[in-house]
Amino acid sequence: MYVIIETGGKQYRVKEGDVVNVEKLDAAVGQVLDLNQVLLVEKDGNVTVGAPVVAGVTVVAKVLEQGKGDKVIAFRYKPKKHVRVKKGHRQPYTKLSIETINA
Template sequence: MYAIIETGGKQYRVSQGDVIKVEKLNANVGDVVEIDQVFAVGQAGDLKIGTPIVEGAKVLVKVEEQGRGKKLIIYKYKSKKNYRRKQGHRQSFTQVRVEEIRA
């Protein structure tokens, strides 16, 4: 069984037991979070598609880790104008494990 969910403005295709990194969730390590933005649920040739979400469908995920990604360097440069700007960014993430898909 798989589901297509949305969290943090992004969509993910998940199955039970999957480990994914999503945008930072406001939860502690070990918490179980319920995601109710489920767009589709599929199982062995049977697919339920929501309009826009599947009514009553939920995905339970367990928070495994809160962290920050690798540093990205943003460098702006204009030739012959002595214009240089350097900026760094580290995106926060939450690593979750899909515990259960309820359809």
Template sequence: MAYAIFKTGGKQYRVQTGDVIDVECINTLEEGAEASFDQVLMVENDGKVTVGTPMVEGATVSAKVVSQFRGKKIIAFKFKRRKGFHKKKGSRRAMTKLEITAINA
């Protein structure tokens, strides 16, 4: 089975056709929309590995947007010992769930 490594949102993902992954929020896409990623770093197809310098020319990863959602809550807790200082702040990242439909090399 072919796989690819592509970059989006400052992170790299190793995917195969049919995978469902969570990536940083892509605001311009609605649910059900098609997305194409051209920043492909590596492609493996039938044992033949193609590594880009830095990107593989002409390679794309196609995906369908499954949903837009917010991730798990993350707590940032700061304190200074013996000073009575503590600060608690929480945040939830906006995420996009993608289903990989095709890898074109």
């Protein structure tokens, strides 16, 4: 059984026991979240697609960690003009452990 959930403007395919990094959520480490934006449910070969969400289905997830991803370097230059601009960015994320799927 797996579901497709939406959080942070992105969609993730998860099943029980998965660990997934999602866009940063305002939640403390160890907190249990109920994710109710379930777009699709697959159970025993039967697929249920929501319009836009599947009613009555929630995903229980536990927050494992709040962190930052790898650094991404954005470098811009103009040749022969001594223009060099270097910027770095680390995207924050929340690591979730999918505990149960209530369907």
